[in-house]
Amino acid sequence: MAAISFTLNGELRQESSVSPTMTALDFLRENAGLTGTKEGCAEGDCGACTIVMVRNGADRLEAVMACLLVVGQLDGAQVVTVEGLTERGGELESVQQAIVTQDGTQCGFCTPGFVMALYALRHSGETVTDEVIHDALAGNLCRCTGYRSIVDAARTACSVSGKDNINSRDDSNTLPASDAYEAGGQLYFAPKTIDALIARRVEYPDAPLLSGGTDLGLLFSKERQKFPVTIYTQNVDELRRIEEDDTSFTIGAAATYTEALPYIEAEYASFGVLIRRIGSRQIRNVGTIGGNIGNASPIGDTPPCLIALDSVLTLRGPNGAREISLEDFFLDYRKTDLAKDEIIENVRVPKLGNGQIFRTYKISKRYDQDISSVIGAFRLTLENGVVTAARIAFGGMAAVPKRAIGCEAALTGAVWSEDAVRQAAAAIEEDFSPIDDHRASAAYRLRVAANLFVRLYRDLEGADDVEVMAL
Numbered sequence: 151m152a153a154i155s156f157t158l159n160g161e162l163r164q165e166s167s168v169s170p171t172m173t174a175l176d177f178l179r180e181n182a183g184l185t186g187t188k189e190g191c192a193e194g195d196c197g198a199c200t201i202v203m204v205r206n207g208a209d210r211l212e213a214v215m216a217c218l219l220v221v222g223q224l225d226g227a228q229v230v231t232v233e234g235l236t237e238r239g240g241e242l243e244s245v246q247q248a249i250v251t252q253d254g255t256q257c258g259f260c261t262p263g264f265v266m267a268l269y270a271l272r273h274s275g276e277t278v279t280d281e282v283i284h285d286a287l288a289g290n291l292c293r294c295t296g297y298r299s300i301v302d303a304a305r306t307a308c309s310v311s312g313k314d315n316i317n318s319r320d321d322s323n324t325l326p327a328s329d330a331y332e333a334g335g336q337l338y339f340a341p342k343t344i345d346a347l348i349a350r351r352v353e354y355p356d357a358p359l360l361s362g363g364t365d366l367g368l369l370f371s372k373e374r375q376k377f378p379v380t381i382y383t384q385n386v387d388e389l390r391r392i393e394e395d396d397t398s399f400t401i402g403a404a405a406t407y408t409e410a411l412p413y414i415e416a417e418y419a420s421f422g423v424l425i426r427r428i429g430s431r432q433i434r435n436v437g438t439i440g441g442n443i444g445n446a447s448p449i450g451d452t453p454p455c456l457i458a459l460d461s462v463l464t465l466r467g468p469n470g471a472r473e474i475s476l477e478d479f480f481l482d483y484r485k486t487d488l489a490k491d492e493i494i495e496n497v498r499v500p501k502l503g504n505g506q507i508f509r510t511y512k513i514s515k516r517y518d519q520d521i522s523s524v525i526g527a528f529r530l531t532l533e534n535g536v537v538t539a540a541r542i543a544f545g546g547m548a549a550v551p552k553r554a555i556g557c558e559a560a561l562t563g564a565v566w567s568e569d570a571v572r573q574a575a576a577a578i579e580e581d582f583s584p585i586d587d588h589r590a591s592a593a594y595r596l597r598v599a600a601n602l603f604v605r606l607y608r609d610l611e612g613a614d615d616v617e618v619m620a621l
């Protein structure tokens with residue numbers, strides 16, 4: 151079967167015998183001898199393995215975590231590692247130079263990852279403020295230098311507009327990606343149409359469907375699992391589309407968080423803030439809302455928001471498409487209504503109507519790059535000071551993301567006031583019996599969920615301590 155082709159620091163690579171689910175990190179270090187890319191955590195948390203890619207069909211450089219990508223996902227892409235920045239004449243790239251002059255490194259283990267994250271930032275075309283620098287570095291950990299000197303280096307380097315010193319970028323963009331690849335007894339399918347994807351799904355109903363791989367990648371990276379067949383979804387154009395009409399957004403299941411963010415933050419600002427807190431840029435550049443729904447975690451961040459917004463999923467299988475309300479999709483812990491021969495095609499998210507407001511709050515131990523303990527999402531319709539409708543959903547409070555029906559009932563028809571909000575909050579104990587685990591006790595979850603109602607009230611009333619509460 152066909153080989154996997156990509157450029158690596160400007161050189162064409164064609165691989166025909168590498169396992170499709172070997173991690174890109176292992177491939178770079180062990181097969182390509184590029185040991186500048188480091189392995190720290192092997193689970194997407196530390197940024198030591200950051201590389202930069204122009205993915206198949208994309209036109210921008212993005213930082214990604216090599217430990218969670220598999221070799222199959224490199225097909226058709228342009229890949230740049232830290233070694234690729236200094237190829238020309240041994241001159242340091244401006245990010246590298248700034249790290250040196252600003253004393254941004256001590257032990258140096260994390261440094262290549264920082265350089266690559268900042269290199270992607272420098273080429274992103276963004277206006278580089280301190281906030282943007284912090285966002286770009288939220289996925290990179292340094293334990294010894296301290297961030298001040300690294301942020302200084304970022305300010306210096308990113309004030310210089312991007313000079314692309316990568317060879318043959320245009321050529322690499324035209325590299326065709328293969329539909330199928332086999333090596334070491336493993337099959338890797340990367341269909342390009344939805345019909346072809348469904349056909350593979352029907353043929354191999356037990357094969358993992360790989361999207362960004364920011365959940366599934368752990369099976370390859372940490373658990374070293376080798377599946378006989380893997381089906382990749384992100385080469386299917388229909389699944390990458392985001393469409394907007396007067397009343398809704400339809401987000402393809404394989405569209406990344408980075409791609410969806412501009413649409414979401416323009417309509418539901420607080421949902422946009424939440425998305426910016428999912429993992430890090432490296433995670434959001436490949437991770438998808440479709441994957442967040444598909445993994446059916448009770449603490450996934452987007453499902454409570456999407457349920458509160460009354461979103462509808464389109465599932466597609468061999469007999470065509472069907473629609474299901476997202477709240478009905480989650481049946482039990484990690485159990486969904488998806489049939490074995492179906493895929494999630496897209497999620498349709500209604501826009502806010504007259505008098506509707508939406509807020510979501512994520513409670514986690516750290517602001518960035520942390521899994522939620524509890525997440526609350528609220529869509530209220532307010533007319534003349536009365537709550538005429540309420541859709542409220544929580545994550546981290548049950549085996550599935552779930553609506554707070556009792557709280558909704560308590561609030562609906564009430565005059566908008568702190569008293570009404572506190573009464574609605576009291577109903578939380580009837581709606582949920584959360585679990586106790588290492589992340590949070592049941593009592594804490596109940597308490598914090600109830601307190602989110604008060605925060606909602608203060609937020610809508612313009613209290614100035616709500617931002618502080620967000621931290």
Ligand SMILES: Cc1cc2nc3c(=O)[nH]c(=O)nc-3n(C[C@H](O)[C@H](O)[C@H](O)COP(=O)(O)OP(=O)(O)OC[C@H]3O[C@@H](n4cnc5c(N)ncnc54)[C@H](O)[C@@H]3O)c2cc1C
Pocket residue numbers: 193194195218358359360361362363364365366367383403404427428429430433436437438439440441442443444445449450451452488492493494495519520521522
């Ligand atoms: C460092 C790190 C930080 C993270 N932080 C957060 C966080 O803050 N909040 C949060 O919610 N999550 C977080 N995650 C989890 C993960 O990033 C998200 O769940 C993400 O949305 C998964 O999307 P993906 O495309 O990478 O999914 P994948 O890993 O590719 O797939 C996830 C699951 O969805 C299924 N799936 C994918 N596409 C489809 C489809 N079209 N149809 C049917 N099933 C499908 C897959 O088969 C798999 O079971 C984090 C992960 C990491 C590694």
Ligand code: FES
Pocket residue numbers: 188189190191192193194195196197198199200215216217218
């Ligand atoms: S090795 Fe830590 S993020 Fe990849």
Ligand code: FES
Pocket residue numbers: 254255256257258259260261291292293294295
């Ligand atoms: S320089 Fe980053 S961990 Fe030491």
